[in-house]
Amino acid sequence: AQTVTQSQPEMSVQEAETVTLSCTYDTSESDYYLFWYKQPPSRQMILVIRQEAYKQQNATENRFSVNFQKAAKSFSLKISDSQLGDAAMYFCAYWVEYGNKLVFGAGTILRVKS
Amino acid sequence: DTEVTQTPKHLVMGMTNKKSLKCEQHMGHRAMYWYKQKAKKPPELMFVYSYEKLSINESVPSRFSPECPNSSLLNLHLHALQPEDSALYLCASSQDRAAVRNEQFFGPGTRLTVL
Numbered sequence: 001a002q003t004v005t006q007s008q009p010e011m012s013v014q015e016a017e018t019v020t021l022s023c024t025y026d027t028s029e030s031d032y033y034l035f036w037y038k039q040p041p042s043r044q045m046i047l048v049i050r051q052e053a054y055k056q057q058n059a060t061e062n063r064f065s066v067n068f069q070k071a072a073k074s075f076s077l078k079i080s081d082s083q084l085g086d087a088a089m090y091f092c093a094y095w096v097e098y099g100n101k102l103v104f105g106a107g108t109i110l111r112v113k114s
Numbered sequence: 115d116t117e118v119t120q121t122p123k124h125l126v127m128g129m130t131n132k133k134s135l136k137c138e139q140h141m142g143h144r145a146m147y148w149y150k151q152k153a154k155k156p157p158e159l160m161f162v163y164s165y166e167k168l169s170i171n172e173s174v175p176s177r178f179s180p181e182c183p184n185s186s187l188l189n190l191h192l193h194a195l196q197p198e199d200s201a202l203y204l205c206a207s208s209q210d211r212a213a214v215r216n217e218q219f220f221g222p223g224t225r226l227t228v229l
Contacts, residue, residue, distance in 0.1 A: 033216065044118075045157075045204070045220040091156055095216050101170065102218060104156035 002027045004094050006105035013082045014113050020067075021077045021108050023092030029053075033095045034068070034075045035102070040088040048090070051075065079110075087112045117141075118221035120205050126227045129195060135224045137188040137205030145211045146188040147218065148180060149204040157204055163188060164211050195228045202226070 003026045013019035025034070032053045039045040051059045051068050058066050063080045079086055092105040118139045127133050137146065145164050149157035162170035163182040171180075177199075179191040188205055202225055206218040 035217075037220075044222040047217055047219075050217065089154070101159050101162065101172075102216070107154070107156055109154070 002029075002032075002094055002103050004092050004103050004105035006090075006092055006108050008108045009106070010109045010111065012111045012113060013079070013086075015082055015084060017082055018078060018080045019082055019110065021079075021090050021092075021110065023075045023077070023105055025073050025075065025092075025094050025103075027073070027094065034066075035093040035095070036064070036066070036075075036077045037091045037093060037104075038086075038088045039091065039107075040085075043088075045091070049077065082112050084112050084114060086110060118205055118207055118219050120203075120221035120224050122224060123222070124225045124227075126229065127192065127195065128229050129197075131195075132191070132193045134192065135190040135203055135205075135226075137190075137207075137221055138186055139207040139219070140186055141207065141209075141219065142185075143207035143209050143219070144185060145208045145216075146182065147206040147208075148188065148190050149206065150199075151202040151204055151223070153202075161190075162211070169211070192226075195226075197228050200226055200228045 005024045034051045036048040037045050038048045049061045065078045067076045089107045091107045094103045121136045148160040151157045160174045161180045166182045177194050181189040202223040204223045205221040208216045208218045
């Protein structure tokens with residue numbers, strides 16, 4: 001069974017600084033997709049970034065980038081120039097090509113200090 | 115329009131009540147999902163509809179009954195719920211269930227309280 005582990009229940013970052021959220025996963029599949037979702041307090045969940053396992057290049061979306069290490073089964077999210085609006089619960093998630101569902105990690109609460 | 119809407123935003127119901135949650139999307143997506151989310155926990159998948167047919171039921175109790183009347187609408191009928199069913203119920207949709215098109219768009223959720 002696929003599992004996703006987020007080992008940091010909470011993280012804090014100073015505004016304008018950089019923070020990295022970690023995620024590891026376990027799978028025997030070779031084709032799969034990884035996602036980071038952001039859920040701000042009392043607001044809806046939105047997709048931050050996605051990574052296809054067959055792509056070696058790390059995905060980037062503006063201030064958000066990932067460090068995808070396929071052999072190590074690691075998928076960390078780096079947020080640069082952190083802003084107050086980045087404060088949220090961040091979920092790492094995994095979807096397998098021929099699987100049936102999105103598997104979420106436990107989540108990391110990110111607090112941004114001004 | 116990249117929006118999934120859910121109504122109502124909040125719902126309080128007694129254990130003997132019957133109520134329904136509604137979800138709507140107009141993105142032409144053919145996969146729709148119901149999740150249950152407890153506070154500070156990840157969403158737990160309940161049901162998946164693919165092309166208006168139920169394709170996954172994650173062993174959800176029968177007091178939860180999903181319905182997909184058409185490709186844009188998803189309902190969750192609630193009957194004889196228990197206090198432990200109190201949670202945020204999220205609806206999501208995606209183009210379909212193939213991974214390459216599986217970016218899921220989430221609604222804001224319905225906050226359900228069962229008394």
